[in-house]
Amino acid sequence: MNVIGGGILLLFFLAVMAVILPAILVWVAVRLVGLVFRIFGMSNRTLRHGGGNLMRFVKGMLNDALSLVSGLVAAILALAMGLTNILLLRGRTVRHYFAALEDELVAVVQCAYRLILGHPLRLLGMGPALANLEERMPQMLAGPRNLETQGHDVPMPQTTNSTPGEFEGYRVLSQLPPGGSGALLHVARATPEKASELRSRGVSVPDRVVIKAFSLDTGSTLPQIVRESRALEAAGRLGLVLEHRLDESSFHYVMPFMAGDTLDVTAKRLHERSDDDGLQHGDLQDAIGHAYDLTRILARFHSEGLWHKDIKPSNLIVGPTGLQVVDLGLVTPLASAMTLTTHGTEYYRDPELVRLAMKGVKVHQVDGAKFDIYGSGAVLYTLLENSFPAHGSLSRFNRPSPKALQFVVRKAMADMDSRYSAAAHMSQDLEYLLKAEDVWSVLPADLPSYRGGLATPMEVSHRAPATAQAPYRTMGGSDWAAVPSEPDDLGPVTRAAQAAGWNSPTPQGQRHLGRTARRRKRRGPFKALALAVMGLLSITFYGARFTSLFNNPGVSDSAAQASDLRLRPTADLSNPDLTVILAELNKLSPQSLVLVTGPNRTSARPLREEISRAGLTPVANDASLSSETSRNWIAGAQVQRGSSTCDDPAARVRLIAWQKVSAPELDALVWLTGEDLSRTEVLLFKAAQGSED
Amino acid sequence: MHDLTTRFVGRLRARDPQAWFELWETFGPILRAQLARWGRGRIGPETVADLSQETLTALSSAIDRHDPSKGARFSTWLLAIAKYTLSDEMDKRFAQKRGSGIKPLSLSPQDDDGPRFDVEGGERPDQEYEAQVFEAKVDAALRQVERSAGFEDFEAFRQRVLEGQGGRAVAAALGTSEATISRRAGRVREALRGALSDVFSKYSFTEEDWDELPRNGLELNPKKGQDASFDEALAEVWLRASRRRQQKGRS
Structure with a gap:
């Protein structure tokens, strides 16, 4: 019995092992294949970005090496000058030279960091991980001097008739670079007495303030002072100014200090991460969020009857709490009886404003809010393109960006009558895009402004903004929702948008064909590579069957003949649109050579542009091909034109057979025959490497 | 010359600010680019901006003397004024800095970066x-x-x-x-x-x-x-x- 029992147990054990072992082996094999795909994925990415990264690495190393040397030399000189001035007992000059020394040393440390760690790690593909660190490091290094060091040297003013650089109730900590108006900007902190006085007046006191000071003694002019003081009354109504003081020869006002970078610096940083591919998911969300914040703030300005008049990236600060508008120098009441002036900044100022100003039109005769909206459109353009709109509303988008977002820019920069009638309307469109699951799939026709489903401006302007947290009551005392930050990899605006429950998918996001191509970028390397290989295998398999059918009508399969073809037709592209074509082309590796040609050159050109944006290399004509290939292409085109129609299988066979021998350089071919892309007839791709020869 | 041209030149002559703004809006960027190209390495962007405005100022006095029967193209006419504005500016500068050792700016047709034209019928502005x-x-x-x-x-x-x-x-x-x-x-x-x-x-x-x-x-x-x-x-x-x-x- 024992023997029988043992035998049964053994059999049972063997049976279990027979099931488990293969399962384990399959599991190990799957893991190994996964590992191989992962390695392939990494290699592919490295190769894709390797060239550009290497160039950036070399350039960066050279730049920083030179900056390091020059910084050290400057630091030594500053030190020598500082020591000399100590001997000469010139206190202010000593401070100046030691501040310069500190600046140089900070720059040297930054260069050294980039030389030793930054550039090598970036070369190894760790750029995104470093971006956050590099963003914080300069602030960390610069912080102590800006905030505290100088502050101890400046005596607290006690008199009412303050001298330049001294302000009653405030302790000056540091200076900011002067703006275009020539006024001096001081970072300061309210004394406890001043803070309690302000609180008693119902004003929320921030940790730090900026004091903008004009003085006839320091070169300011009377018109400047008058203009600023006029703007000040208006800005005071928004709570943007804590207090102000005007005497015979000077004028200053106190604003909350907004820590952070200007929007042009932010835009540059966002684009550094994306190269020429346009903004990617999180960065794009941040960009939309910044534009959204701006329109919300402007809506408040306008609802208070004010016009900022100088909206531009350098007047917008992006801090940890979101976007803030600074520089109130040109703020004007919308109902002012003054004549329009041409103040503002080129490229962000509507040319119509200049035209009207030259006609002598009064402020109250125009809708000044629309000029701010134009500026917002130009700012959004800058965010998307990392460049100013040199051509106004006709400026072209050179980087990939969602069509609906481009539409918002154009609508904001359109002619006065066609422009958004209120900043809140623009805000609603941006809110819709922020909520969209896939912003790339939203069409202009889906936007609230297009559908006519806009709320009234006042309804919109009193909702909470998308900022993560408002540090103090800046906008007319309204309480903005504070959203706690979370330790994720999203930007503050995105986090706030998510916290506000803006993640619900839209129906549009479900149906657009282009979504597949965009989502592919967000997949993990293993999944993307596995899908790509499966797709390629499918294309190869079905392509071979497809080709063999054309080559041998009635014959079911001819693998031997099919494997000779270099380019293969893709499946089911009898009536594709641009999105489908691009989705197919996106499966190619970067730098692939794609020929877009055919009798219809009108539709070829935009497609080439799209292909170029997708990172592939479109061939516009025969310039990039060998002369032999060029001749064959011309011959091929003539053959194709001579054929009755591309639907004729024989014509396709001729084309396929012809390109097999004539276009060895090509990776894909798009043949256009109809009036537009909807009539694309042939879309062919190079076969998988293994079956090419 | 077409009737509209006559009217537009007439508006310029009458110092119509709208007409001048229109001219500036349309051709200002080109003038800036051309001046920057000529003065490459010798004048900065601020000077270029000033000079392009001065070009229009010079244009406002030249418009009174403009003779359409000479047959110069509009582009040539515009460029000629920009050229003289720049050369005038450079003359002033070198008069102030004589002997400073800086190579004077050449606007001759032989200069690679210079304009290749002559209003009176010589070479044409470049393509x-x-x-x-x-x-x-x-x-x-x-x-x-x-x-x-x-x-x-x-x-x-x-x-x-x-x-x-x-x-x-x-x-x-x-x-x-x-x-x-x-x-x-x-x-x-x-x-x-x-x-x-x-x-x-x-x-x-x-x-x-x-x-x-x-x-x-x-x-x-x-x-x-x-x-x-x-x-x-x-x-x-x-x-x-x-x-x-x-x-x-x-x-």
Whole structure:
């Protein structure tokens, strides 16, 4: 019995092992294949970005090496000058030279960091991980001097008739670079007495303030002072100014200090991460969020009857709490009886404003809010393109960006009558895009402004903004929702948008064909590579069957003949649109050579542009091909034109057979025959490497 | 010289600020680019901005002496004034800095970076400059149409013609039918032909100036079925101008 029992147990054990072992082996094999795909994925990415990264690495190393040397030399000189001035007992000059020394040393440390760690790690593909660190490091290094060091040297003013650089109730900590108006900007902190006085007046006191000071003694002019003081009354109504003081020869006002970078610096940083591919998911969300914040703030300005008049990236600060508008120098009441002036900044100022100003039109005769909206459109353009709109509303988008977002820019920069009638309307469109699951799939026709489903401006302007947290009551005392930050990899605006429950998918996001191509970028390397290989295998398999059918009508399969073809037709592209074509082309590796040609050159050109944006290399004509290939292409085109129609299988066979021998350089071919892309007839791709020869 | 040109020059002579702004808006960027090119390495961007304004000031006095019968092209006339403004400025500078050892700026035709023209009938301005002036005129016409056409009409035209998207894609984007898109684009195309005629009338002194339109495929009096070639030519001009600006922005 024992023997029988043992035998049964053994059999049972063997049976279990027979099931488990293969399962384990399959599991190990799957893991190994996964590992191989992962390695392939990494290699592919490295190769894709390797060239550009290497160039950036070399350039960066050279730049920083030179900056390091020059910084050290400057630091030594500053030190020598500082020591000399100590001997000469010139206190202010000593401070100046030691501040310069500190600046140089900070720059040297930054260069050294980039030389030793930054550039090598970036070369190894760790750029995104470093971006956050590099963003914080300069602030960390610069912080102590800006905030505290100088502050101890400046005596607290006690008199009412303050001298330049001294302000009653405030302790000056540091200076900011002067703006275009020539006024001096001081970072300061309210004394406890001043803070309690302000609180008693119902004003929320921030940790730090900026004091903008004009003085006839320091070169300011009377018109400047008058203009600023006029703007000040208006800005005071928004709570943007804590207090102000005007005497015979000077004028200053106190604003909350907004820590952070200007929007042009932010835009540059966002684009550094994306190269020429346009903004990617999180960065794009941040960009939309910044534009959204701006329109919300402007809506408040306008609802208070004010016009900022100088909206531009350098007047917008992006801090940890979101976007803030600074520089109130040109703020004007919308109902002012003054004549329009041409103040503002080129490229962000509507040319119509200049035209009207030259006609002598009064402020109250125009809708000044629309000029701010134009500026917002130009700012959004800058965010998307990392460049100013040199051509106004006709400026072209050179980087990939969602069509609906481009539409918002154009609508904001359109002619006065066609422009958004209120900043809140623009805000609603941006809110819709922020909520969209896939912003790339939203069409202009889906936007609230297009559908006519806009709320009234006042309804919109009193909702909470998308900022993560408002540090103090800046906008007319309204309480903005504070959203706690979370330790994720999203930007503050995105986090706030998510916290506000803006993640619900839209129906549009479900149906657009282009979504597949965009989502592919967000997949993990293993999944993307596995899908790509499966797709390629499918294309190869079905392509071979497809080709063999054309080559041998009635014959079911001819693998031997099919494997000779270099380019293969893709499946089911009898009536594709641009999105489908691009989705197919996106499966190619970067730098692939794609020929877009055919009798219809009108539709070829935009497609080439799209292909170029997708990172592939479109061939516009025969310039990039060998002369032999060029001749064959011309011959091929003539053959194709001579054929009755591309639907004729024989014509396709001729084309396929012809390109097999004539276009060895090509990776894909798009043949256009109809009036537009909807009539694309042939879309062919190079076969998988293994079956090419 | 066309009647419109006479009227426009008349407005300039009458110091009509709108006319001057129009001239500045259209050709200011080209003047800045040309001055920067000539003064490369010798004058900074601030000076270029000042000089381009001075060029217009000089233009305002030159307009009184302008004789259309001389037959100089508009572009040549504009460039001549920019050249003299710059050379005047450089003369002033070198008079102040004589002996400073800086190589004087040469505007002679032999200079690689200098203008290759002579108002009195010598060599012509280079092709790039001529292309920029032509593109600026087309841009001015586009801006004029953008202002006058409805936003949705112009948007349809922009996407369909300038960006070359397919009719179906544009129709989907704008939530309408292909037929509507074609109709809207057609309306804008017609308006644009009128605007091109208007702008070229203003800024053309010779028949040669006018010939640039058909030479670039922009036929103002089209035969039946020439709309497609007009659209393609316009898109090419717009794309070329955009790329040129992009390159300049980068450099």
